[in-house]
Each structure stands twice: as structure tokens, then as C-alpha cells.
Amino acid sequence: MIPYGRQDISDEDIQAVVDVLRSDFLTQGSAVPAFEQAVSSYCGATHAIAVNSATSALHIACLALDLGPGDILWTSPNTFVASANCALYCGAQVDFVEIDPKSYNMSVEALRKKLEQAERSGQLPKIVVPVHYAGQPCEMREIKALADYYGFRIIEDASHAIGARYLNEPVGNCHFSDITIFSFHPVKIITTGEGGMALSNSAMLEKKMRLLRSHGITSTPKEMHLRDHHEIWNYQQVDLGFNYRMTDIQAALGISQMKRLGEFVAKRHELALRYDQILSDIPVTTPWQSLNGYSSYHLYPIRLQIDKIKKTQREVYNALRMHGILVNLHYIPVYLQPYYETLGFKKGYCPEAEKYFSEVISIPMFPQLCEADLDMVLAALEMAIYA
Ligand SMILES: *Cc1c(COP(=O)(O)O)cnc(C)c1O
Numbered sequence: 001m002i003p004y005g006r007q008d009i010s011d012e013d014i015q016a017v018v019d020v021l022r023s024d025f026l027t028q029g030s031a032v033p034a035f036e037q038a039v040s041s042y043c044g045a046t047h048a049i050a051v052n053s054a055t056s057a058l059h060i061a062c063l064a065l066d067l068g069p070g071d072i073l074w075t076s077p078n079t080f081v082a083s084a085n086c087a088l089y090c091g092a093q094v095d096f097v098e099i100d101p102k103s104y105n106m107s108v109e110a111l112r113k114k115l116e117q118a119e120r121s122g123q124l125p126k127i128v129v130p131v132h133y134a135g136q137p138c139e140m141r142e143i144k145a146l147a148d149y150y151g152f153r154i155i156e157d158a159s160h161a162i163g164a165r166y167l168n169e170p171v172g173n174c175h176f177s178d179i180t181i182f183s184f185h186p187v188k189i190i191t192t193g194e195g196g197m198a199l200s201n202s203a204m205l206e207k208k209m210r211l212l213r214s215h216g217i218t219s220t221p222k223e224m225h226l227r228d229h230h231e232i233w234n235y236q237q238v239d240l241g242f243n244y245r246m247t248d249i250q251a252a253l254g255i256s257q258m259k260r261l262g263e264f265v266a267k268r269h270e271l272a273l274r275y276d277q278i279l280s281d282i283p284v285t286t287p288w289q290s291l292n293g294y295s296s297y298h299l300y301p302i303r304l305q306i307d308k309i310k311k312t313q314r315e316v317y318n319a320l321r322m323h324g325i326l327v328n329l330h331y332i333p334v335y336l337q338p339y340y341e342t343l344g345f346k347k348g349y350c351p352e353a354e355k356y357f358s359e360v361i362s363i364p365m366f367p368q369l370c371e372a373d374l375d376m377v378l379a380a381l382e383m384a385i386y387a
Contacts, residue, residue, distance in 0.1 A: 001324040002364045002373055005187035005299070008264065016256040020248045031248035031255065036197070038258045039162075043172030045180070045199040047206035050251060051213055054159045054183030054196035056244035058086035058129075061179040061198050064208035065153045067092045067127055074114070075129040075157070076106040077333035077353040083129050083157045084334045094343075095125070096335050098350045102288045104301070105138045106130050107352075108146075115150050127153045132161035132171060134287060134330070135189070135268075135296035140166055140176035159183035160298035162190060163265035167292055174201045179209075184250075187366075189264055189296050190257035192250035208239075216241030267367040268297035271374070275300055275363070278378050282385060283308035299330055300365035303356070309385050317361055319384035325377055328362045 020031055032050050040048035051057045067073060073087035077096040087094040098110035111128070118124045128147065130138040140156070147154050154177035158164070162182045164171040172180045182188075184195035200206050211218060216239030218224060224236045246254075272295075276286050283305040289295060304313055311319075320327045333353040335345035347354070363377055 001326055002369070002376065003326045003366075004328045004362050004364050006366045006368075007186040007191045008260070008367045009191075010256070010260070012259075013253055013256045016252040017249055020252040023248075025248055027245060027247040027249075029248040031251035032246055035192075035246075035251035035254040035258070038255050039172070039182070039197055040199060042258065042261070043162075043170045043180075043199060045172055045174050046201045047199065047203070049198045049206060049209045049213055050246040050254070051196050051198065051244040052246055052250075053194050053244075054157075054181050054185070055082040055085070056213075056242070057181040057183075057196040057198040058082055058155065058157065059089050060209045060212040060242070060244060061155045061181060061205075062086045062090050062092070062127060063212055064205045065127055065155070065178060071126040072123060073127045073129060074111075074125040075334075076131045076133070077335055077350045078104055078133055078331050078356060079131040079157065079334060080159070080331060081334050081337060082159075083131050084340075086129075087127075092126070096333070096345075096350055096353075097128075099133075099353045099356065101352050101356075103133070103136055103138075103290055104356055105133050105136065106143075108139050108142045111143065111146060115146060119150065124150055125152050127155055129155045129157050130177075131157040131159075132164060134299040134301055135160045135164050136287070136290060137161060137164055137166035137171055137293035137295075139290075139292065144176035153178045156180040159185075159188060159196075161296050162188070163261045164296035165294035168294075171296075172199050174199055178202065179205060184254060184257075187298075189268075189298055190254065190261055192246065192254040192257070195246050195250050195254060211239050212241040213244045214241060215243060264367050265296050268365060269295075271365060271367075271369055272297050272300055274371070274374055278374060279381075282378075282381060284381070297365060299362045301330055301360045301362045303359045304361065304385075306359055311385060313358060313361065316381075316384045319387070320361070320363075320380050323376075323380035323383065325364065325380045327364075329357065329360060330362050332357055 036048040069091040100107040184192040219235040285303040
């Protein structure tokens with residue numbers, strides 16, 4: 001059986017974890033800051049805050065940007081639910097911007113139109129969360145120009161995109177955003193088991209997120225409230241935060257994985273190129289790549305040319321799974337999830353995203369795939385489509 005994605009763990013990774021297990025600190029030791037340093041310097045951002053998931057990173061990023069009741073966050077419908085849920089955690093509302101029919105990222109044109117309407121009705125978003133779907137960077141320069149004009153803040157959901165580049169610079173440098181977040185779930189580009197990170201060039205945002213990661217507690221004297229009496233001097237809780245910390249066990253794995261990030265992404269590109277070739281004769285559309293970006297190829301989603309195939313997406317999906325190819329669907333438009341329907345969203349809201357969802361299938365994409373695996377995927381696809 002071939003999954004759609006999986007981690008790549010080396011003996012060095014295992015040794016790095018074992019070393020922490022034998023050390024004094026399993027958490028709150030030196031591995032977490034070292035991992036933060038490795039990622040921030042790789043990406044060219046000033047600050048990085050490691051947390052226990054990208055979902056936590058999105059939550060504290062929204063809080064640091066003061067998202068709350070009465071505010072609105074916009075994201076892409078073609079994403080994992082976490083990109084939208086973060087708004088609801090803060091008591092804010094969420095709305096969705098239609099996707100681009102080629103990149104399947106948030107459409108800049110649709111965003112521009114929606115902003116014009118929102119300005120007229122006094123309903124502008126406080127935060128927009130572009131998602132670098134499948135690892136392909138969004139048109140951040142254009143989105144940032146709109147942010148400057150309309151005054152919203154930007155969180156890049158780069159859960160798919162560590163190792164990707166935009167305008168020849170690493171995703172994560174936050175040149176076009178306030179905060180960028182990464183996920184280190186095992187299906188993503190590098191892993192820490194569970195884990196995530198928030199990057200920013202703002203010292204103020206980093207301070208807020210660092211506090212929120214750990215209960216809102218500080219032991220830095222200048223962050224503490226001044227008191228007449230000095231009974232609370234070793235640490236103070238100055239905000240309502242969470243326990244969103246990453247362990248040193250996870251961070252050690254992350255540091256070790258970072259050493260192979262370049263290799264991982266290069267291998268994914270090699271595989272994508274092979275797929276582009278071997279799939280060129282069957283009625284599927286392979287992922288279009290923008291010249292402004294260099295994808296990390298977290299996913300390789302193919303689009304079935306349904307009019308040329310005498311099968312439904314579900315039949316193709318089931319046939320592939322029967323042949324041991326554990327494909328997946330990325331993504332059901334978030335607002336069609338039953339929970340979101342209870343919030344009032346209806347089918348037909350973002351037709352392009354719905355059409356995409358009805359035709360897409362993510363086929364296996366991870367560094368250890370070999371030529372024989374790709375042949376198996378192709379054979380299974382041919383059987384699924386033609387048999
Ligand atoms: C995986 C993912 C997340 C959540 O990541 P976790 O680390 O599992 O919390 C958020 N957004 C997107 C787009 C993702 O793919």
C-alpha cells in the first residue's frame with residue numbers, strides 16, 4: 001500500500017531524539033530555541049515561536065493580531081479546517097474567498113472584488129489568511145498591496161510550504177505578511193510528530209505569541225506588572241495563554257529534519273517532474289506551476305477531466321484505494337463541512353472551489369517514492385479510469 005504522504009525518518013533523526021531522551025530536559029530545554037533559530041535563519045525571518053501544532057500557531061497568531069468578537073477573518077475554502085477555525089476560537093467571524101482556477105490558491109481578483117464590496121458595506125476583514133495550497137506560494141505581493149490599501153493583516157498559512165520559494169526568496173521570511181505559520185505533522189515536508197511554528201519580523205508580535213504559547217506567563221522582569229509590594233517577583237501571569245509548547249524531543253527531531261529540507265524538496269520536484277511526464281497521456285490535469293514561485297510540492301493533486309472519463313470521482317478514488325494507492329481529497333471546501341453549514345454557509349458559495357473538489361485526487365507524493373511506485377500509481381490510475 002502506498003499512502004498519499006508520509007514522513008522520512010533517518011538514523012540521525014532517531015539518534016537526535018534519543019540524545020534528548022537521555023538529557024536533563026525533555027521540555028523547556030535548549031532544543032526548542034535551537035530549532036526556532038534553525039527555521040528562522042533558513043527562512044530569513046527575525047523571530048520564530050515553536051508550538052505543538054500549526055493549529056495552535058494559527059490561534060496565537062490571530063490573538064496576537066487582536067482578532068476578537070466583531071472582527072472578520074477571510075481565508076481560502078480550499079484548505080484544511082484549521083485555517084478557518086482559528087477565527088472562531090477567537091470569537092470572530094470567518095468568510096471565504098473564491099479560488100483561482102489555475103493555482104487553486106485564493107484568487108487575488110476575487111479578493112479584490114470582495115474587498116470592494118466589503119468596504120461599501122463596512123465589513124472589511126481584520127485578517128486575511130492566504131494558504132499556499134500543495135506548497136505553491138500565493139501571489140503575496142498583490143495580496144500585500146491590498147492589505148496596505150484596505151488595512152487588514154496577513155497570516156500566511158504555509159503549513160504545506162516550508163522549503164518553498166516566492167520571488168526567489170524563502171516562504172516564511174514574512175516580507176509580505178505579519179506572521180507565517182508552518183506545520184510539522186508527519187504528512188508535511190518536515191516533521192516533529194506533531195508541531196508547528198509561527199514566524200514574524202515584529203518584536204511586538206513575537207513577544208505576544210511567546211506569552212500566549214505558555215499560559216500568558218512571563219519571568220522577564222520588564223514584562224511584569226509593577227507592584228507596590230514585591231511578592232510576585234519570580235514569574236507573573238500577565239495574559240490568558242495556553243500550554244501550546246513544543247517538547248525538546250520534538251524540537252530535536254525538527255532540527256535533524258531541517259538538515260534534509262533542501263534534499264526533501266528537491267526529491268519532491270524530481271517526482272513531480274516524473275508524474276508530469278507519465279501522466280501526460282491520460283485525461284487528468286497535472287498541477288500548474290506559477291513562474292513566481294517554487295513549490296515545496298507537499299501534495300501532487302491531479303484533476304480528473306471528468307468529461308473525458310466515464311467514471312465518477314468517487315469511482316476512481318475507490319478503485320485507486322482498492323489497488324492499494326491510498327489517495328486523498330484536498331480539500332472539501334471548508335464551508336461545506338457540517339459544522340460550517342450550521343453557521344449559515346450554503347452550497348454554491350464558491351463554485352470554483354466546489355468544482356475543483358469534485359474533480360481532484362491527491363496521488364502519493366513523498367521523498368521515498370521510487371520509479372516502481374510511480375509505475376504502480378500510473379497502472380492503478382489507468383485501471384481506475386479505463387477498466
Ligand atoms: C496540516 C494543516 C494545518 C494544521 O496543522 P497541524 O500542525 O496538524 O495543526 C493547517 N493548515 C493547513 C493548510 C494544513 O494543511
